[in-house]
Amino acid sequence: RKCAYADKRSFNKCRESGRLYIYKCHAGLVEAVMPLYENEKNIGYLMLGQISDNKNNNTLIEKIPYWQEKYGFDTETLNTSIQSITYKSTEEIYAAAKIMEACTCYIAFKELIEPEESRVFKAAKAYIDKNLSADLDIDDICKELSLGRTKLYDIFKREANTGVSEYINRRR
Template identity: 30%
Template structure:
C-alpha cells in the first residue's frame, strides 16, 4: 500500500513511547514490513535465537501468524511468541482500511521464570543456539505484570489512531482501496454488489477480492457489512432516529435481519447498544 510518512516524526513518537514503557515498539506497513522502530535493533535475546537459520524462520513465521490474526480480527492482538516473549499488535486504520500495524513487547510475563527457561532451552537444544549467551540474555529480560502489557497495548491503540488522525502516517489519495472505501461509504443505501464495484473501478472480480483480503483483512461482502454496521453505530450514538430508519440508511432494509446481524457482530441488540453508548441529558 502507498504510505506517506516522515520518518523523524515516527521516530520521535516511538522514542517517547519507549521512554514510558521500556518496551521495544515498531511500526509496520500493511504488508508486515517494518518501517520504523525503537530501539532500532532487536533485543539481544531475539538476535541470539535468530542467528540460527531454522529458528529465524520460526520467528518470522510466528510474527507472520500474529499479524494475520490481528488483520483478521481487526483489533488488538496480544500473544506469546514461540520463544516465551509476550508481544502485542494493533492495526492502524484509515477509515475502515488497515494501512499498517504497531507492535510492542519482547518482554516476559511469566510467573515461573525457571520453568519457562527449562522449556525454552529444551526446545533450542536441537538448533545452533548459544544457550550460555541465551541464558544471560534471558536473565536480563524484564518480567512485567500482564496488567502492564494490557495497559501498554491500550495506549498503543491510542497511538495508532493518532498516527492517522495527525497525518503522521498518510494513505496516498490515489490508493484504490481508499477509493473503494469512499465509494462504499457514499452508496450504503444501494445494492453494493461485486459487479457494481468492479464496473465502477474497471477491475475484475479477482482483483477486487485480492484488494479486500490484503487491505481489509476479509472478504468484500463482510467488509461492506462492517462499514454498514459502523455507520449504524454512529447513528445510534449521535441521533434519535428510529432503529428501523437507521437500518434503511445503512442499506439493510429488513429490520429483523439488521438486528440479527448487528447482535452477531457486537454481542448486543441495536437498542441495547444505544442505551449503553448514549450520554444522559
C-alpha cells in the same frame, strides 16, 4: 522462521478483528499487535513485545537445550538474553498494549503515516502543477518520479479515480 510465522499469524488475526491482539509467541513471550489504518485500509501494524509475564525465568531457562539443538545458540548467549527479558504483570502488559492502541488512534487521527502511493500521488500532483503551462508528457512524469507508466496510472486511478491525462486536463 517461527518468529516470522507467529508475526504473520498475529497480523492476520489482528486484521480480521480490526483490534488489538495480545498473544504468547512460540518462545513463551508476550507480544501485542495493533493495526494501523488509513481511510479504513490496513497500512501496517504497531507491535509491542517480547515481554515475560512470568516472574520466574526458569520456564525460559528450561528451553535452553531445545534452542541450542534447534538453532545452535550457545548457553551463555541464551542465558544473557533470558536475563535481559523484561518481566511485567498481565495488568502492566495490558495497560501498555492499551497505550499502544491509543497511539495508533492518534497516528490515524493526525495522519502521521502516509502510504507510499499517497506520497507518490502528491509528488506527481506537485510536478503537474509546476509544469501545467508546459507540454506535459506522461513519460516525463514517470521519469521525474522514477516510476513506470502502469504504476503511475494505477496510483491515479486509486487516488483520484481518474487517468493521468484526464487529471492534467482538469487541472488546466
